[in-house]
Amino acid sequence: MQTLKRAVITGLGALTPIGNNVTDFWNNLVAGKSGAARITKFNPDPFRTQFACELKEYDPAKFLDRNDIRKTDPFTQYALIAAQQAVTDSGLDFSKMDPFDSGVIWGSGQGGMLTFEEQVKEYTLGNFVPRFNPFFVPKLIANMASGMISIRFGLMGINYTTVSACSTSNTAIMDALNYIRLGKAKVIITGGSEAPITEASVGGFCAMKAMSTRNDDPATASRPFDTERDGFVMGEGAAALVLEEYEHAVARGAHIYAEVAGAAMTADAYHMTATHPEGLGALQAMKRALEDAELTPRDVDYLNAHATSTPVGDLSELAAIRTLFGEAPEHLHISATKSMTGHLLGAAGAIEAIASILSINNDIVPPTINTSNPDPAIPAGLQIVMGNAVQKKVSVAMSNTFGFGGHNGIVVFREVK
Known part of the structure; x- marks a missing residue:
């Protein structure tokens, strides 16, 4: 019977509504800071819910070159930024590894929602003339985040994206755990990204009456377990974890945060x-x-x-x-x-x-x-x-x-x- 290997976390990366890196995210989390405010990405006045947890002081040009920004949807950009943080944190040098020993299992529930909206708008407002962006499909599909992460770091092993709605990232982490346990990979970058604060996405959840409508006080709108809770508050961002086979991590003297048990x-x-x-x-x-x-x-x-x-x-x-x-x-x-x-x-x-x-x-x-x-x-x-x-x-x-x-x-x- 095969002995299962252990999987540990050796790198973390985060791009969140309460911090654009792991340290700021954690400090604000412990301090109880709310990330909710009025939506700035579009005019929210026509919508039942007019607020969300957007990224703050976010400029993709600080992290990515212009070509990558042009060719990718925000959900992929968020993934690349969080993954870079996690890899840097891990101290891994992939050039010293067999590229087929490392992979990416990422998660995104919606994929390129903004790209889809923008292209459909251009099509309809242009009197249905089919002038679509040549990057429309690559920007849209949910697996592009895992693909772009693998390209960035030269990872040629297991590579795919999970989709299970709001369980998506945990599905990705579980799959990464199991592949490492089975000896199919030594390192897997896993996690998830989402860029859902768009007119169609907000409108769809508003139609379901799933989101809070506490527009007069967004910071207190998400109130789990409270008698006056009235729905969720949408957020955006990404988080990445470097999962590594335990013996591999120990052999290179890696800092280990925890084990995926x-x-x-x-x-x-x-x-x-x-x-x-x-x-x-x-x-x-x-x-x-x-x-x-x-x-x-x-x-x-x-x-x-x-x-x-x-x-x-x-x-x-x-x-x-x-x-x-x-x-x-x-x-x-x-x-x-x-x-x-x-x-x-x-x-x-x-x-x-x-x-x-x-x-x-x-x-x-x-x-x-x-x-x-x-x-x-x-x-x-x-x-x-x-x-x-x-x-x-x-x-x-x-x-x-x-x-x-x-x-x-x-x-x-x-x-x-």
């Missing part, structure tokens, strides 16, 4: 957009991820909840957590970092993976902000960190993601001793 996916098989009201799929995904990691619920110190600030979704997740962890799990602290970053859709899991990993490295549980009136339906005994971060020993962290279509993706991280 286990992961699992399930399907609700219930509804196109709603989570199972009892959280049955979520429960099984968490349970199986812990089994994969050879851990028990008692081992988990911090749980980064999916918690998007929707009326049904938040409570169904807590119901599943209560069932798995028991009535009063004193060891477990829970928080919802989307209250600060917004919901980055397909990139959410990658951003929250970094939050989970850094909670282990710093022994800090970041807070849930804006939850001033906790929903009385929250199961008693669950410790949700509200308002301020909590200092505590964190050896194991779990990150939950759930997506339209009933996708449940869970990843478990632990410290390496």
